Amino acid sequence: MLPYSVPLPCHRHEYVPGVVRTALPDMDREVRERYLLVVQAKDMIGQMGGLSGTTSVTVMLTDINDNPPRFPRKSYQFSVPESVLVSAVVAKIKALDLDVGPNAEMDYRILDGDGLGTFRIITDPNTQEGLVTLQKTLDFETKSSYMLRIEASNRYVDTRFLSTGPFSDVATVRLLVENVDEPPVFSSPVSRMVISEEAAVGTDVGSVSAHDPDATNSPVRYSIDRKSDVERYFNIDSSSGVITTARRLDREIIALHNISVLATDSLDWSQVGKAVVLVSVTDVNDNAPSFAIEYETFVCENTQPGQIIETLSAVDRDEPENGHHFLFSLTAEASGNLNFTLRDNKDNTASVLTRRGGFLQRDQLVHFLQVVISDGSSPSLSSTNTLSITVCDCDVDGSRRSCSRGASLLLVVSLSTTATAAVLTCALILLGVVMVTVAVRHRRREPLMMDDERDIRENIVRYDDEGGGEEDTEAFDMFALRHLNKTNQTRRDPNINVPGLLTKTPEYRTDKNRLFQEFIRNRLQEADLDLTAPPYDSLQTYAFEGNGSTAESLSSLNSLDSLNSLESEQNYDFLREWGPRFRKLADLYGHHEGGGVAS
Numbered sequence: 191m192l193p194y195s196v197p198l199p200c201h202r203h204e205y206v207p208g209v210v211r212t213a214l215p216d217m218d219r220e221v222r223e224r225y226l227l228v229v230q231a232k233d234m235i236g237q238m239g240g241l242s243g244t245t246s247v248t249v250m251l252t253d254i255n256d257n258p259p260r261f262p263r264k265s266y267q268f269s270v271p272e273s274v275l276v277s278a279v280v281a282k283i284k285a286l287d288l289d290v291g292p293n294a295e296m297d298y299r300i301l302d303g304d305g306l307g308t309f310r311i312i313t314d315p316n317t318q319e320g321l322v323t324l325q326k327t328l329d330f331e332t333k334s335s336y337m338l339r340i341e342a343s344n345r346y347v348d349t350r351f352l353s354t355g356p357f358s359d360v361a362t363v364r365l366l367v368e369n370v371d372e373p374p375v376f377s378s379p380v381s382r383m384v385i386s387e388e389a390a391v392g393t394d395v396g397s398v399s400a401h402d403p404d405a406t407n408s409p410v411r412y413s414i415d416r417k418s419d420v421e422r423y424f425n426i427d428s429s430s431g432v433i434t435t436a437r438r439l440d441r442e443i444i445a446l447h448n449i450s451v452l453a454t455d456s457l458d459w460s461q462v463g464k465a466v467v468l469v470s471v472t473d474v475n476d477n478a479p480s481f482a483i484e485y486e487t488f489v490c491e492n493t494q495p496g497q498i499i500e501t502l503s504a505v506d507r508d509e510p511e512n513g514h515h516f517l518f519s520l521t522a523e524a525s526g527n528l529n530f531t532l533r534d535n536k537d538n539t540a541s542v543l544t545r546r547g548g549f550l551q552r553d554q555l556v557h558f559l560q561v562v563i564s565d566g567s568s569p570s571l572s573s574t575n576t577l578s579i580t581v582c583d584c585d586v587d588g589s590r591r592s593c594s595r596g597a598s599l600l601l602v603v604s605l606s607t608t609a610t611a612a613v614l615t616c617a618l619i620l621l622g623v624v625m626v627t628v629a630v631r632h633r634r635r636e637p638l639m640m641d642d643e644r645d646i647r648e649n650i651v652r653y654d655d656e657g658g659g660e661e662d663t664e665a666f667d668m669f670a671l672r673h674l675n676k677t678n679q680t681r682r683d684p685n686i687n688v689p690g691l692l693t694k695t696p697e698y699r700t701d702k703n704r705l706f707q708e709f710i711r712n713r714l715q716e717a718d719l720d721l722t723a724p725p726y727d728s729l730q731t732y733a734f735e736g737n738g739s740t741a742e743s744l745s746s747l748n749s750l751d752s753l754n755s756l757e758s759e760q761n762y763d764f765l766r767e768w769g770p771r772f773r774k775l776a777d778l779y780g781h782h783e784g785g786g787v788a789s
Contacts, residue, residue, distance in 0.1 A: 210247065217251055220288045225249040255293035255348040258357035259285035265362040272328040273370040280309070281322035285342035285359055294318065295345040305336030305365060322363065330369040331405055338363040374400040374410045374453035374463035381451075381467045383433070387441040388474045395424065395433045400453035400463055408457040415450035415464075423447060424469070433467065441471040442507040478573035479506040479516055479563045487542065487577055488593055489557075490584035491549050499530075499579065500542040504563045514538060514565065521560040521574060530559050530579065542577065549581045556580050 208229065227247040234240030261283070268281040287294040298311045298320035308326045313319070320340060343358030376398060383396035402408045412431045414424060424447070425436045431451075447469040455461035482503040489499050504516045518540030520532050529549075533541045542559065557579040564572035582593035 210249075219251040219253050220257065223251050225251075253290050253293055255289050255344060255346060255357070257288040257293075258359065259287040259294075259296045259342045259344060260359050261285045261342065261361040263361065265364070267364045267366065268322075269366045269368050270324075270328060271368045271370050272330040273372065274324055274328060276324050276327060279321050279323050280365065281363060282319050283322070283340065283361060283363060284317070284319040285361075287318075287344065289344075292346050293344070293348075296342050297345055298340055298342050301339040301341050301360065303336065303338035303363075305338050308336060309338060309365070311338075311340060322365075328367050329403070330367045331403060334367045334369075336365040336367070338365070369405070371455075371458055371461060372403045373461040374455055375403050376400040376451075376453060376463055376465035379465050381465065382470070383467060384470045384472060385435065385439065386472045386474060387439045388476070389435055389439060391435055391437060393435050395435060395469055396467075397433060398426075398431045398451050398453075398465060398467060400431070400465070402455055402461075406457065408455050410463075411454045411456050413452045413454065415452055418448060418450040424449060426451060433469075439471050441473045441509075442477060445471055447471070473509050475508050475510065475565065475567040475569065475571055477507040478571040479504040479514075479565050480573050481505075481561075481563075481575045481577075485577060486580075488580045488582040488590060489544060489549055490582055490588055490590075491551065492547070492584060492586075493544050493549060493588075494547045495544055497544045498541045499544060500577070501535075502540045502542065502561065502577070503538060506565055508565070508567075510565075510567055517564040517566050519562045519564075521562055524560040527559065529557055532559070532561060542579075551581045551583065554581065 208231065210227065210229070225248070227249060228244055229247055230242055230244045232240050232242040266281070266283055270280045274280060283298075285296060285298075287296060296313065296318060298313055300306055300309070300311055308324070308328075309322055310325055311320050311322050314321055320342065322338070322340075339360060340363055341358055341360045343356075347357050377400065378398075381396065381398055385393065385395045398412065400410050400412070402410060411428050412426050413428060414426050414433075416422070422436050423439060423444075424433050426433045431453075433451075449467050449469065451465050451467050453463040453465070482505045485500060485502070487500040493499070502518060504514075504518075506514055506516070516538045518532060518534045520527070524532075527545070529545055531543050531545050533543060535541060540561070559577040559579060561575050561577055562572055563575060564570050580593050582590045584590055
């Protein structure tokens with residue numbers, strides 16, 4: 191019932207309430223939620239001549255929790271693969287509630303069933319769905335189906351309507367587990383094995399075991415993931431899973447090997463299981479002790495007998511179960527040392543003491559003491575270590591002031607033979623490289639032209655007219671032609687009187703002819719082999735023959751009379767052999783008139 195006021199037509203406004211009441215005893219929001227009313231108000235109590243007005247009134251029904259949740263179906267069935275992960279949602283169900291808002295909110299719970307510990311159900315706050323999630327891994331070979339009874343109930347209940355019935359509903363959910371081809375499973379994901387470092391190659395370390403969880407129970411093949419065993423210390427039998435050593439072990443290098451063993455389904459190579467194998471290497475006494483550090487021991491010149499100048503300690507790569515117990519002593523040769531002695535302190539240390547005083551640098555700068563260190567194990571291992579003791583100039587408090595005189599020389603002298611040989615080898619190699627480099631560079635700078643060719647090309651010149659033959663010594667220097675075997679000959683001044691150069695003796699003429707014979711023979715041979723490339727300017731042509739040439743004109747090549755003339759004081763027999771080839775050279779050069787050979 192709603193109050194309603196209507197203003198009266200007077201000078202002051204007065205409101206008369208109007209009341210809207212329900213006409214039906216029971217109204218249902220789920221049937222009709224909204225009503226639209228048109229209300230009319232009249233003045234003068236509705237008499238004739240009165241005025242009226244209308245308005246619209248919307249009536250909204252609010253919800254009460256008078257409807258329980260109901261499942262659309264009484265049973266549900268879902269399929270779940272056995273490989274599904276824990277906490278994954280495997281099923282969704284939803285009960286319907288006609289109410290809205292908080293009245294429609296509900297909770298789900300599993301009442302009973304064989305999957306009570308394997309599954310759980312929660313409510314989606316947005317959709318009010320029941321989400322069935324997995325709590326434990328599934329195994330088709332162990333159990334292939336589960337049955338759950340699930341209840342949905344209102345979260346907020348109106349007690350006024352409890353008499354109408356329970357505000358909850360129950361449905362049955364069946365979950366079927368689907369079989370999935372699974373990789374082999376190891377009996378233990380992590381295996382620990384122990385082996386001694388002195389074990390021979392091929393020794394059994396231990397074994398692993400895996401099986402195919404599928405119903406087919408396929409055979410399993412074993413292997414080692416080589417990424418975890420790069421150095422290939424171990425092998426594994428592919429059928430039995432027995433692990434053996436493939437190489438010698440060294441605890442001091444690797445004390446714990448972490449390898450991965452793979453098990454592969456022989457019928458489906460894509461199904462691979464994996465396990466970790468930890469192999470601990472136990473220790474054996476195979477390392478001798480040595481000095482803990484590189485000692486820089488010194489003794490003062492003014493030291494007194496019985497003074498401790500150094501305390502020695504040792505290290506051992508082995509790790510005995512009862513700890514280290516080192517024994518210190520001197521070698522048989524060092525035990526007779528009159529300068530120093532050694533005292534074992536029985537606590538893995540030893541003290542070096544002086545036997546006398548008055549050490550002098552000028553007498554001996556460095557003393558060497560041979561110390562034997564034993565590990566005391568069974569069998570015992572020992573090593574001999576050399577302790578260098580430098581004589582130093584100290585102050586009255588025993589602090590060093592000077593120790594370095596002659597130290598560098600002693601360091602060089604004390605180098606091992608191997609180190610010295612290595613240094614000498616490197617020096618010789620460097621020297622050889624330098625010599626080869628110099629030789630190569632010198633060779634690259636050598637000219638490509640032979641010395642005799644260079645000399646002839648520099649001394650054979652071409653003229654438009656011939657000089658005075660042998661009498662003309664101003665044309666060119668014949669000295670270079672007579673000394674072709676000598677390199678880097680410089681041009682000589684023709685005015686210098688060289689013995690045998692300007693004297694026209696028969697021996698001089700014979701040498702000159704022989705020289706020209708060899709020169710022309712070489713050039714003609716080149717012309718015979720390659721007609722397209724004439725030789726050097728060895729044939730000199732002239733438009734005018736000079737005077738004083740014993741051979742007169744070379745135009746006599748066309749006549750045999752001059753060749754038969756043997757009374758000349760020079761021997762021109764070579765022209766009989768080379769005359770035709772001279773004409774060939776003349777044709778190559780394009781000259782058809784007589785010429786002469788320069789002296």
